[in-house]
Amino acid sequence: MGWIIALIVGGIAGWLASIVMNRNASMGIFWNIVVGCIGSVIGNALAGPLLGVRGSVQQFSLVGLLIAFVGAVVLLAIVNLVQRNTVR
Numbered sequence: 616m617g618w619i620i621a622l623i624v625g626g627i628a629g630w631l632a633s634i635v636m637n638r639n640a641s642m643g644i645f646w647n648i649v650v651g652c653i654g655s656v657i658g659n660a661l662a663g664p665l666l667g668v669r670g671s672v673q674q675f676s677l678v679g680l681l682i683a684f685v686g687a688v689v690l691l692a693i694v695n696l697v698q699r700n701t702v703r
Contacts (some may be wrong), residue, residue, distance in 0.1 A: 620675055625651030628680055632687030636695065650687050655679070658686025 626644060629651030633639045642650070662682050 621652060621655075622648055624675055624680055625649075625655060625683060627651065628654055628683035628687050631684050632691055635688055636691040638691055638695075650690055651683050654685070654687025654690050655683035656686065657689055658682035658684070661686065661689070 626648040629642070629647035629649065630639070630644075632650060632654060633642045633647060659682060662685070
């Protein structure tokens with residue numbers, strides 16, 4: 616059951632991040648899920664040492680969604696830098 620929740624929460628986090636970073640038109644549902652799940656890993660890597668907060672997308676919580684969203688925004692900013700040499 617945890618992986619289903621991870622896919623749903625990862626998809627929501629990736630979708631919200633793609634809207635914020637103006638990449639929504641170029642991403643489908645699959646890439647939103649991938650970006651959200653990878654963003655959760657990045658967000659936990661950043662928030663753990665800096666803030667002492669951990670969140671999981673396998674158990675739905677607002678903290679986990681927020682951490683996944685921030686990590687997904689960071690991931691999309693890096694992708695924008697690599698693809699276009701600018702952050703949108």
